[in-house]
Amino acid sequence: MDQESQSAVRPNVRVVLFGLMIAMMLAMLDNMIVSTALPRIALEFGGADHFTWIVTAYILGTTVSTPIWGKLGDLYGRKTVFLTSVVLFLIGSALCGMSGSDLLGGADNGMIQLIAFRAVQGLGAGGLMVGVMAIIGDLVPPRERGRYQGMIAGIMAIAMVAGPLVGGFITDNLSWRWAFYVNLPLGGVALLVLATTMHLPKYRTEHRIDWLGAALLSVGITAIVLVTTWGGNSYDWISPQIVGLAVLAVVALAAFGIVERRAPEPILPLGLFANRNFALISVIGFLLGFAMFGAMNFLPLYQQTVQGASATNSGLLLLPLMFGMLVVSLVVGRAITRTGRYRAYPIVGGVVMAAGMALLTRLDLDTSKTESSLYMVVLGVGMGFLMQTTMLIAQNSVAQKDLGAASGAATFFRSIGGSFGVSLFGAIFANRLAGSPAGSAFGGGGTGEGQSMDLEMLRQLPPELRETVLGGLADAVSHVFGWAVLFTVAVPVLAWFIREIPLRSTNDTPPDATPEEQAELALGKAPTA
Numbered sequence: 450m451d452q453e454s455q456s457a458v459r460p461n462v463r464v465v466l467f468g469l470m471i472a473m474m475l476a477m478l479d480n481m482i483v484s485t486a487l488p489r490i491a492l493e494f495g496g497a498d499h500f501t502w503i504v505t506a507y508i509l510g511t512t513v514s515t516p517i518w519g520k521l522g523d524l525y526g527r528k529t530v531f532l533t534s535v536v537l538f539l540i541g542s543a544l545c546g547m548s549g550s551d552l553l554g555g556a557d558n559g560m561i562q563l564i565a566f567r568a569v570q571g572l573g574a575g576g577l578m579v580g581v582m583a584i585i586g587d588l589v590p591p592r593e594r595g596r597y598q599g600m601i602a603g604i605m606a607i608a609m610v611a612g613p614l615v616g617g618f619i620t621d622n623l624s625w626r627w628a629f630y631v632n633l634p635l636g637g638v639a640l641l642v643l644a645t646t647m648h649l650p651k652y653r654t655e656h657r658i659d660w661l662g663a664a665l666l667s668v669g670i671t672a673i674v675l676v677t678t679w680g681g682n683s684y685d686w687i688s689p690q691i692v693g694l695a696v697l698a699v700v701a702l703a704a705f706g707i708v709e710r711r712a713p714e715p716i717l718p719l720g721l722f723a724n725r726n727f728a729l730i731s732v733i734g735f736l737l738g739f740a741m742f743g744a745m746n747f748l749p750l751y752q753q754t755v756q757g758a759s760a761t762n763s764g765l766l767l768l769p770l771m772f773g774m775l776v777v778s779l780v781v782g783r784a785i786t787r788t789g790r791y792r793a794y795p796i797v798g799g800v801v802m803a804a805g806m807a808l809l810t811r812l813d814l815d816t817s818k819t820e821s822s823l824y825m826v827v828l829g830v831g832m833g834f835l836m837q838t839t840m841l842i843a844q845n846s847v848a849q850k851d852l853g854a855a856s857g858a859a860t861f862f863r864s865i866g867g868s869f870g871v872s873l874f875g876a877i878f879a880n881r882l883a884g885s886p887a888g889s890a891f892g893g894g895g896t897g898e899g900q901s902m903d904l905e906m907l908r909q910l911p912p913e914l915r916e917t918v919l920g921g922l923a924d925a926v927s928h929v930f931g932w933a934v935l936f937t938v939a940v941p942v943l944a945w946f947i948r949e950i951p952l953r954s955t956n957d958t959p960p961d962a963t964p965e966e967q968a969e970l971a972l973g974k975a976p977t978a
C-alpha cells in the first residue's frame with residue numbers, strides 16, 4: 450500500500466474499529482452464552498455423551514473455514530467477505546434457535562438439527578475472527594497494533610463477563626433458544642455500522658482459491674475430530690470405524706501437504722513454518738485453544754451439578770477466570786505497545802496456565818466455591834499472558850505481504866486446538882464416567898444410550914446415593930484437567946525458544962525482507978549482512 454492510500458485510510462481506523470468491536474462481541478458472546486446453557490440443552494434433548502458436539506460442530510466449522518475466508522478476502526475484498534460472514538453467522542444463529550421446534554419437525558431430531566446448524570454458525574464465525582484481525586493488520590503497523598488490539602481485548606473481556614450472565618439469565622428465565630436469538634439484534638447493528646463506515650484500501654491482485662487443498666484439509670480435520678470424539682466412546686479404539694477414520698485423516702493431510710507445495714495460492718502456505726517464531730507460536734496457539742475451550746465447557750457442568758449452582762450463578766462463578774484473563778490481557782497489551790518487548794509473556798503465561806490446570810485437578814465433592822474461584826483466577830491469569838501475544842508474534846514474524854495468511858493460520862491453529870480439546874476432553878470425560886454410579890444419571894456415561902441429564906431427578910435422590918453420583922461426576926471432571934496439565938506444560942518450554950524481534954513501526958517494508966531485516970528497517974538501521 451502506498452503512502453497516499455495509508456493517509457486516506459488512517460482517519461477511518463477508529464470508526465472501523467467500533468464496527469469491528471461489535472462483530473467481535475457477536476462471536477465472543479455466542480461462545481460464552483452457549484457454554485452456560487449447555488447443560489439445559491442436554492437436559493431437553495438428552496444425552497451428556499452428545500452435548501460436547503454442540504460445541505465441537507461450531508469449532509469445527511470455524512476451523513475449516515478460517516483459511517478459506519482469508520483467501521476469499523484477498524480475491525473479493527475484505528469488506529464484502531467480512532459482511533458475508535456476518536450474514537452467515539446470523540442465519541446459523543436463527544436456525545440454531547429453531548432446532549427441534551414444531552416448524553422443523555419437533556424435538557425428535559432436535560439434537561441433530563442443533564449440531565448441524567451450529568456448524569453453519571461456525572462457518573460464519575470463522576470469517577468474523579480472522580476478518581477482524583486481518584482488517585486491523587491492514588490498517589495499523591505492528592508497533593501501534595497493540596493499542597488497537599487492546600481495545601479489541603477490552604470488548605472481548607466485556608463479552609466474557611456479560612456472556613455467562615446473559616446466558617444464565619436466558620437459561621433460567623426464558624429459554625435456551627434465546628441464547629441464539631440474542632445474536633440477531635446485535636448482528637443487525639454490526640452490519641449497519643460496518644456497511645456504512647468500513648472503507649478499506651483496494652488491492653489489484655489476482656488469486657486462485659486452492660479448493661482442492663481446502664477440501665483435503667477439511668476432510669483431514671473432520672476425521673481427526675471424529676476419532677477423538679467417537680474413539681473409546683461410541684466405538685472401540687480398534688474398531689473398523691475409528692481405524693478407518695484415522696487412516697483417512699493421515700491420507701487426507703498427507704495429500705494436503707503435497708497439494709500445498711504445488712498450489713499457486715495455497716490455503717495454508719507451508720513456507721511460513723520455516724520461520725521459527727511462527728512455527729512455535731502456532732503450536733502454542735493450538736495448546737491455548739485446547740486448554741481454553743476445555744475449561745469453559747466443563748466448569749459450568751461441575752458448578753451446576755456438583756456445586757448445585759443455577760445456570761445464572763454458574764455464569765457468575767466463571768467471572769474469576771474471566772477477570773484474571775481481562776486484567777492481564779489489558780496490562781500486557783499496553784506493556785508490549787510501550788516497550789516493544791514480548792518474549793517473556795508467553796513463557797510466564799505458560800507456567801501460570803499449567804499451574805491453574807494442576808489446581809483444577811483438585812476439584813472434588815467438597816471443593817468450596819471460593820477455592821474453585823481461586824483456581825480459576827490462576828488459569829485466567831495464565832491465559833491473559835498468552836491471548837494477545839500469540840497473534841501479535843505471528844503477525845510480526847512474517848512480511849506484510851503474508852499478513853493475511855499469518856493471521857488466518859494463527860486463528861486456525863487456535864481453533865483446531867479448541868476442536869481437539871473439546872473432542873478429546875469429552876471422550877476422556879465420558880470414558881471416566883462410564884461404569885461409575887454417575888454414569889446412569891448422566892447420559893449413560895458414554896455408552897451411547899442417550900439418557901437425559903436430569904438435574905431435577907438428581908436432586909431428588911437419597912442423600913447418600915446423590916453424594917456417590919456427584920462424587921463420580923466430580924472425579925470425571927478433575928480427571929479431564931489432569932490430562933490437560935500434560936498438554937499445557939509444553940507451552941512455557943516452547944515459548945522459551947521464541948526469538949525476540951522488535952515490533953515494526955511501519956507496514957512499508959520490502960516484501961522479500963526477513964523479519965530481522967524488517968525489524969532493523971523499522972528502527973531506522975541498515976540491514977546487516
